[in-house]
Amino acid sequence: MKWPNHGGQPETIKQLFKMEKGMEILDFSANLNPLGPPSWLKEALRDSYDTITRYPEPAYSSSSVSLANHEGIEENRLLLTNGGAEAIFLVAKYFENKKALIxxxxxxxxxxxxxxxxxxVEDVFFESENEFQLPLKYIFEKLNKTDVIFLCRPNNPTGTVVKEEELQLLLEEGKKTGTSIVVDEAFVEFLPSSIPSLSKWLSTYSNLILLRSLTKMYTIPGLRIGYIMAHPNIITVLKDEQIPWSINSMADAIVPKLLEDTTFVDDTKTWLIDQSQYVSKTLTALDFYVSPSEVNFYILQDKVHLQRTNELFQFLLRHGIVTRHTHNFKGLNGEFIRIAIRSKEENEQLLSVLRKWRNES
Ligand SMILES: Cc1ncc(COP(=O)(O)O)c(C=O)c1O
Known part of the structure; x- marks a missing residue:
């Protein structure tokens, strides 16, 4: 079966399983903020319409300054990108022909x-038998022969967060071996305030490279806004490699406004804490494994029927719920499904289908 590479493609899944075209489906496969985009965004994009008749200012100064202020870092440590995806590819280019751990x-x-x-590339694995902890000792053994480590924090698809102390040890050790640590923080805004971003370490560790995306929090995958934070020398090289006018002028115009709306982020966090605790507690009581996620998605496995994940995926689909398969996540091999936290009503719908599965299976 040719599973889609990413979530958020309910129509492809419907075709794959020969579902009726018109069938209503709830998309739990994409891990975007179900509250967003902010209500004012449509109007603001209309207002920025005139910017499309001009080339974007090459340095995207207004957005870059706003983001640097927002992060509390110097502007020369930041590069605006065309979504988190461009950030990933630019950083990979920086390490062309080198050795990486993922x-x-x-x-x-x-x-x-x-x-x-x-x-x-050498693959290493979070310890699935140990709530997806970082295999720190094993990584240390590899550091001498590694130029760069790619790590996602909070991690997609598990939603788990590598401990700050462990990352600090890794950065310290990496300093000695000349290893850079790339941490993708695409979901960092969803974290509770008790778990801060790693941006505070940028001035201490020149081997730390942080990747960000505004896509997930503001539900704007179509706008393409991300950024990289790193040592100024790295940013200078990356800037040189970036395609000119990579960020469109409407996206550039909207960044400062997004950052001003702190209420939107606060409202999101309030919704998330309430719903994620409720969903996770309910599913655990029903004998499902739920990864200890700190963000707006988690992976799930039926502890009673470990081998029946594909069946469970299809059961949910028949009941109008599409989740994210994990066949192309190394280390999960389709044995789990990733599920987003959505609105209260939608989560209730999901829970009622999973209760039905439990009663019937
Ligand atoms: C961990 C992670 N990083 C980066 C991205 C890409 O983000 P963007 O849509 O801003 O390119 C995604 C999208 O799913 C993601 O899950």
């Missing part, structure tokens, strides 16, 4: 980007 199961694009730039 910590799986994780977002597929690190591997694709590494292959694209002829990076020699």
């Amino acid at each position: 910590v799986h199961p994780t977002f597929l694009e690190y591997e694709r980007a590494c292959h694209h730039y002829h990076i020699d």
Whole structure:
């Protein structure tokens, strides 16, 4: 079966399973904010319409300054990108022909980007039997022969977060071995305030490279906004490699406005804490494994029927719910499904179908 590479493709899944075209489906496969985009965004994009008749300003100064201020870093440590995806590919280009470790199961694009730039990749795995902890000792053994490590924090698809102390140890050790640590923080805005971003370490560790995306929090995959934060010397090289006018002028115009709307992020966090705790508690009580996620998605496995994940996926689909398969996540091999946290009503719908599965299976 040719599974789609990413979530958020309910129509492809419907075709794959020969579902009726008109069938209503709830998409739990994409891990975007179900509240967003912010209500004012449509109007603001209309207002920025005139910007499309001009080339974007090459340095995207207004957006870059807003983002740097927002992060509390100097502007020369930041590069605006065409979504998190461009950030990943630009950083991979920086390490062209070098040696990388990728910590799986994780977002597929690190591997694709590494292959694209002829990076020699070794796979390492979060400890699935130990709530997806970082295999720190094993990684330390490999550091001498590694130029760069790609790590996702919070991790997609598990939603788990590598401990800050462990990352600090890794950065310290990496300093000695000349290893850079690339941390993709695409979902960092969803984290509870008690778990901060790693941006505070940028001035201490020149081997730390952070990747960001505004896509997930603001539900704007079509606008393509991301950024990289790193040592100024790295940013200078990456800037040189970036395609001119990579960020469109409407996206550039909208960044400062998005950052001003702190209420939107606060509302999201309030919704998420409430719903994620409820969903996870309910599913655990029904004997499902739920990864200890700190963000807006988790992976699930039926503890009673470990081998029946494909069946479960199709059961949910027949009941109008599409989830994210995990066949192309190394280390998961289709044995789990990834599910997004959505609105209260939608989560209730999901839970009622999973209760039905439990009663019937
Ligand atoms: C971990 C992670 N990083 C980056 C991206 C890409 O983000 P963007 O849509 O901003 O390119 C995604 C998208 O799914 C993701 O899950």
